[in-house]
Amino acid sequence: xxINELAQKLHITPRAIRLYESKGLLSPTRGEENGYRYYSDxxxxxxxxxxxxREMGLSLEQIKALMEKLDxxxxxxxxxxxxxxxxxxxxxWTRWKHVIGTLDELIERLETxxxxxxxxLFQLSGDxxxxxxxxxTWKDTWEFxxxxxxxxxxxxxxxxxxxxxxxxxxxxxxxxxxxxxxxQGEEGLDxxxxxxxxxxxxxxxxxxxxxxxxSKEMLARCREKxxxxxxxxxxxxxxxxxxxxFSFLVSAFALHHLDAKQQELxxxxxxxxxxxxxxxxxxxxxxxxxxxxxxxxxxxxxxxPIDRAxxxxxxxxxxxxxxxxxxxxxxxxxYAVRKY
Numbered sequence: 001x002x003i004n005e006l007a008q009k010l011h012i013t014p015r016a017i018r019l020y021e022s023k024g025l026l027s028p029t030r031g032e033e034n035g036y037r038y039y040s041d042x043x044x045x046x047x048x049x050x051x052x053x054r055e056m057g058l059s060l061e062q063i064k065a066l067m068e069k070l071d072x073x074x075x076x077x078x079x080x081x082x083x084x085x086x087x088x089x090x091x092x093w094t095r096w097k098h099v100i101g102t103l104d105e106l107i108e109r110l111e112t113x114x115x116x117x118x119x120x121l122f123q124l125s126g127d128x129x130x131x132x133x134x135x136x137t138w139k140d141t142w143e144f145x146x147x148x149x150x151x152x153x154x155x156x157x158x159x160x161x162x163x164x165x166x167x168x169x170x171x172x173x174x175x176x177x178x179x180x181x182x183x184q185g186e187e188g189l190d191x192x193x194x195x196x197x198x199x200x201x202x203x204x205x206x207x208x209x210x211x212x213x214x215s216k217e218m219l220a221r222c223r224e225k226x227x228x229x230x231x232x233x234x235x236x237x238x239x240x241x242x243x244x245x246f247s248f249l250v251s252a253f254a255l256h257h258l259d260a261k262q263q264e265l266x267x268x269x270x271x272x273x274x275x276x277x278x279x280x281x282x283x284x285x286x287x288x289x290x291x292x293x294x295x296x297x298x299x300x301x302x303x304x305p306i307d308r309a310x311x312x313x314x315x316x317x318x319x320x321x322x323x324x325x326x327x328x329x330x331x332x333x334x335y336a337v338r339k340y
Contacts, residue, residue: 002038017047026047056085062081066081087232094269140215154166159252172331176250179281180335188250189245189249190212191250191270193231194213195225199222219232237258239270244276251282254284255284277337277339278338280336283327284331284332285331308332315334
């Protein structure tokens with residue numbers, strides 16, 4: 001096919017085809033006599049792939065890198081590229097939901113007061129900026145990709161430091177499984193799954209499990225151990241799932257890697273994807289009364305113990321019934337059931 005024929009067949013402009021060619025994404029043959037470009041069926045397939053990826057929001061640079069991996073047969077890297085794009089889109093979607101919520105609040109205040117009060121505008125704008133900063137500034141400073149191969153050898157130490165023994169780690173996972181008590185056919189989500197130790201136990205409890213983690217290497221090991229778990233790259237601040245999708249949510253030793261504001265945003269995301277009458281079970285480093293500063297003095301810096309009183313208050317304000325269990329001074333399990 002010549003360029004105009006290909007453009008007409010695939011509903012793409014000749015200009016776009018020339019752009020993709022100039023970026024090294026296409027390499028059509030040239031006629032020896034006339035110098036015309038000629039495109040094969042393989043070129044058409046490749047062009048359609050490029051156009052589809054563009055429609056999904058990938059840049060030309062991202063597409064070129066992905067296509068190179070695809071040409072090399074490196075399906076693992078292609079998979080990771082696509083997961084990164086999905087995660088980025090969910091983060092954008094979450095950001096715009098916060099923007100819309102802020103606009104709704106501003107409109108409501110305007111309708112109540114019949115005038116736009118600048119203090120309201122500045123306050124809501126400041127709140128929105130704080131949310132965006134909390135979502136965008138989270139970084140994996142614990143190098144979970146690096147420690148993934150050795151994680152299952154010392155999961156207690158690597159997830160929570162010296163505050164948790166291996167036997168207590170196992171006790172926590174058992175508590176979560178017993179309290180959540182998954183039923184046949186229920187859909188559950190494990191947030192910050194690591195290598196899938198908790199999700200695997202719930203899977204054996206007959207639930208249909210999904211799991212997310214920020215670390216691609218952790219997820220790779222989770223897939224090796226539990227191929228039936230649906231894993232996705234993502235984090236608790238922008239869960240890559242639709243609203244009201246899960247019967248229960250669990251998270252063990254993950255939320256203390258978020259600061260206090262990020263923990264609150266993560267709870268809002270959990271609330272969003274949980275079905276009516278659903279359950280949430282969270283375990284990790286928590287404090288009540290003593291204060292998180294004391295934890296820093298014990299040498300486990302870089303983690304942010306959850307204010308348990310604040311967590312329980314959040315659940316109360318959002319119509320949940322809660323129970324809790326202290327494994328030791330710092331490790332607690334909180335189970336919450338949504339009333340409606």
